[in-house]
Amino acid sequence: MTQFRPFTDSTPHSQPIPPDAVPETPSSPLSAVSLAPSPLSTPASSTPAVLTPESPAPPAAPPQRKFPKLPLKPIIYSALGLGVIATTIWAFQPRPIPVDMAQVSRGDLQVTLQAEGKTRVRDRYIIAADLAGHLDRIVLEEGDTVQVGSVVAQIDPLPANASVQAALSQLAEWRAERAGVATQRPKTETIDQARTRIQAAEARYQQAAAQVAQAQADWEQAQRDQARSRQLESQGAISRNTREISELNAINKAKDLEAAKLAAQATASEVEVAKAALIVVQKEQADPDYLLRVYDARIASAEAELAKLQKDAQRTVVRSPIAGKVLRIRQKSSQYVTEGTPLIEIANLKQLELVIDVLSTDAVKLKPGTPILIAQSSGNPAIRAKVRLIEPSAFTKVSALGVEEQRVNVIGDFLDSGDRFGDAYRVDVSFIVWQGQQVLQVPVSALFRCQETAWCTFVVQDGVVQQRSITIGQRSESAAEVCQGLTEGNTVITHPTGQIKAGVRVTRSS
DSSP states (O other): OOOOOOOOOSSTTOOOOOGGGSOSSTTSGGGSBOOOOOTTSOGGGGSOOOBOSSSOOOOOOOOOOOOOOOOHHHHHHHHHHHHHHHHHHHHHSOOOEEEEEEEOEEEEEEEEEEEEEEEEESSEEEEEOSSOEEEOOOOOOTTOEEOTTOEEEEBOOHHHHHHHHHHHHHHHHHHHHHHTGGGOOOOHHHHHHHHHHHHHHHHHHHHHHHHHHHHHHHHHHHHHHHHHHHHHHHTTSSOHHHHHHHHHHHHHHHHHHHHHHHHHHHHHHHHHHHHHHHHHHHTTTTOTTHHHHHHHHHHHHHHHHHHHHHHHHHTTEEEOSSSEEEEEESOOSOEEEOTTOEEEEEEOTTSEEEEEEEEHHHHTTOOTTOEEEEOOSTTOOOEEEEEEEEOSOOEEEEOTTSOEEEEEEEEEEESSOOTTOOTTOEEEEEEEEEEEEEEEEEEGGGOEEETTTEEEEEEEETTEEEEEEEEEEEEOSSEEEEEESOOTTOEEEESOOTTOOTTOBEEEOO
16 A cells, blocks of 8 residues: 655644545545645645655645634524525615606697587478378388489379369360350349359359458468578577478468469359359340350359369379488378378488587587598598588587586588488587697696696606606697697606606506
């Protein structure tokens, strides 16, 4: 067994290496040992000595300096304590608050006024019965298309046709009698009958004259009602339908007056005929040709009455005055109707307008020509329109909360096609009261009141919050125009909470 010779250090603290510190057999892994210098060793001990079994013992080198061993548990406990202190300090440090941020940028800005309205046909035609009679069932349905002159309703023509046939028979009879004047000779009874006819004709004439006076008074009153309805409609006191009813009433009264005048003319003709008949009878032997004049007057009267009856018979067929669609059928079933009864409503749906009621305080922001955008569903682009008229008179309307509001009707015209709409369709509209391009703007959600009347916002710079007072101009529902206090590219906090104040560190929420 190879043994190594111990070496000693020349320093006072050197101690001999014990022999049992070196392996005793050549097969040990420490058979070749490289002695590295210690960091605390002297420069003299920086050269290692390699010992092998075959080599002679190296010269004596100064031994390494040994340090006293420290206890392990205090070191571990100290490290754990420092870790706990560091963790506590890190846990109680203020962390950045996650917030929503937005950039101050330039872009187009529109200030809009939201409202609800409905569509309305510009010209609505309410077709009524021209005369009393039995109405046949109307076969049309709502939405059917009609042309000018199309038959929309039918009143039983039998009574009118019977009257026409009776007048035709009377006319034919008088014409036949006129042809046989040469064979007729008057008698005493004929003279008496002629005088009685004169009295009866005069009585009928007086009655017809009274009816003419009554019809004249009714027509004049209808004219005054019509003028008053137009004035009230222009003031917004009554609806257009009420005004059209008054106009229809005036037309009917005018027709009644015309019919009364025709009846008076007929009775006047009968008076003349009766007087002429009397003269003819008295001069039957002198000049029988006078009978020709009597029959001519009778025939003229019969022809006038026949014309009136034929006109009434034609009015039993109710026709459409325009080309359009059926909006509503007032009287669908077969029934007896009086003259002037509304039967059906027809309008041209290509001539639609908008009726939008807004608060009177918002109406002052609008004017004729103000753009209107009509919202559509399914992401379709808005339909354009414009304000045509702001009605001068407001009306009181109770809101859903039971609050009385003064509202004003705003009338608008379509600029784009309104084929998707019908009459009285509800629409959501936006009035563009102001718009600008490349406007410096900030989200409205980033603004809050400060100093009672001023506007402020929180600006984030290097992760730190700064409160900044700004001046805004026009404001929409989502953005506001920045007049002073912010520049393009500034980062602001939207929807700030009570935790946000100047000096707080924040971070963008994920």
